[in-house]
Amino acid sequence: MFKKEFLEEEDKLRAEWKESYDKLYKGKEFQAATDSGIQVKSVYTARDLEEVGFKPEMPGGYPYTRGIYPVQYQFTPWFNNLVLGYGLPEQTRERMDLLKEMGARGYFGKDAYNLVFDLVAKAGYDPDDPEVKGRVGHAGCHFATQDDFDYLFHDIDLTKVSVVHNICRATLVQIALYVAYLEKRGIPITKVYGNSMNWLWSFAFVGNVAFPSKSAFKLMAEFIKFCCRNMPQWNHTNIVSYYVEESGGNAIQEAGFAIAAGIAITEECIKTGLEPDEFLPRVGFQIAQAADFFEEIAKVRAMRRVWAKVNRERFGCKNPRSLHLRMHSQTSGVTLTAQQPLNNVVRTTLETLGAVLSGTNSIQTNSYLEALSTPTEESHILALRTQQIILHETNIPNVSDPLAGSYYVEWLTSKMEEEIFRVIEQIDKMGGFVKCWESGWFKEEITKSAYEWREKIDRGEKIIVGLNKYVTEKEQKVPVFKYPEIEEEALRRLKEYKEKRDNEKLKGALQRLREIAVLVNETWPEHSGELMPAVIEAAKAEATLGELQGILREVFGWA
Structure with missing residues (x-):
């Protein structure tokens, strides 16, 4: 991709850098890894992109690494998709x-x-x-x-x-x-x-009681078929991988499990007589935007690429909208702490910024009270203001995919793609998504990841500010949400509703x-x-x- 002269000049500069590095640091190795365990170097260059077979792309072009539209926030801002609900309707x-x-x-x-x-x-x-x-x-x-x-x-x-x-x-x-x-x-x-x-599949790794695996896919496909034939403007399915990271899984597992679920849903819908191009344009994803800033951005870019390739190559989709990974990003709940809760304002701001830089379509910024309670009015408005400040005051939305071309981001995107496909291949070899669900494999993998994450925190290898470092004895007092007492009224309404209907x-x-x-x-x-x-x-x-x-x-x- 790069011209020979450019690479030769870079090699010369890299040799000079190495000489300076060895002289200053005496050959010391600086080792680091992403939260998913991908080993990373201190510096990345064009040679790293050559090694991963980097190819130039434009936003809105297959395989949509840089976004599913030619321009994005310049045309329409992201959806301020703040979750809300409590008490009576x-x-x-x-x-x-x-x-x-x-x-x-x-x-x-x-x-x-x-x-x-x-x-x-x-x-x-x-x-x-x-x-x-x-x-x-x-x-x-x-x-x-x-x-x-x-x-x-x-x-x-x-x-x-x-x-x-x-x-x-x-x-x-x-x-x-x-x-x-x-x-x-x-x-x-x-x-x-x-x-x-329509996320019945997610109970493969969430511990709540639910419909068993085969029934879950029947019911999801049944719902999709109805919506496709009767509610053409309704987005019928949300592939929520958010709970993978929230349960302790890493970014690679989240992306791989989600795409594998999408494959299984597609296969089930095909059994009902639906064509992939009939229902895939109305499938969306809900992903976690967690603390590892660049890995989470690379995850989103890689997921768009993988979804497009899977649907074109595996299912023969012709409609470009079937290849588009429409995405709702939610800032991570598991990264937020009950200790020093005001620190969570900083965490959610960085995660919201990461979601914007990844080119997501919709954002839920969690309240800083997430570890303590449902959002109060004040904390809910602050979460909204976080998005509005990034939108209106930073000029970041002026350019589509502004991190494109970064040696590190592009290299990491390709590594994430490689790892995601490895997870999908592993699931295929074990018999597919349903088999992995029934064997308990998903929960086992997430449990191992969660245990390793917690061990790193307990050993002090992973720093959580206010939790295992920079701890203060004085407790931060913040107002928390108190649920209204509504059960009696809900029961009264239900009784009245049942009494007035035609029971025969x-x-x-x-x-x-x-x-x-x-x-x-x-x-x-x-x-x-x-x-x-x-x-x-x-x-x-x-x-x-x-x-x-x-x-x-x-x-x-x-x-």
């Missing part, structure tokens, strides 16, 4: 309105909301289930019925905003309730924008759903595409979230 609505007032915006300046639902709803339970007592409205917004959507959206034109529904294991049934709610309001489902998580109609709809669920599960993929309409019909008959999810748990399993 109307309390969450207050926070939605606050962040909108403070300037949070989605793509092209549109209003957009990233709603997270509570631990109860995420597991697919109603608040009157004895299993969930004391958890209602915690770590997200309470949700159980169509009425809860009205508290959130009653005066919002849902054809003009984008709404992220983060409800985890209950994705399929909640969107069925959303479809029923939209019909009541006379809003065509073909005209709504938004995003569902509901009974028939739930029985029909159970029959269809059994048929789909036992004959998969022959009757794929039939489950979601049956869930929607039961939702229209005023079924609750817990009643719908309960049937899916009964038929598809729960472990």
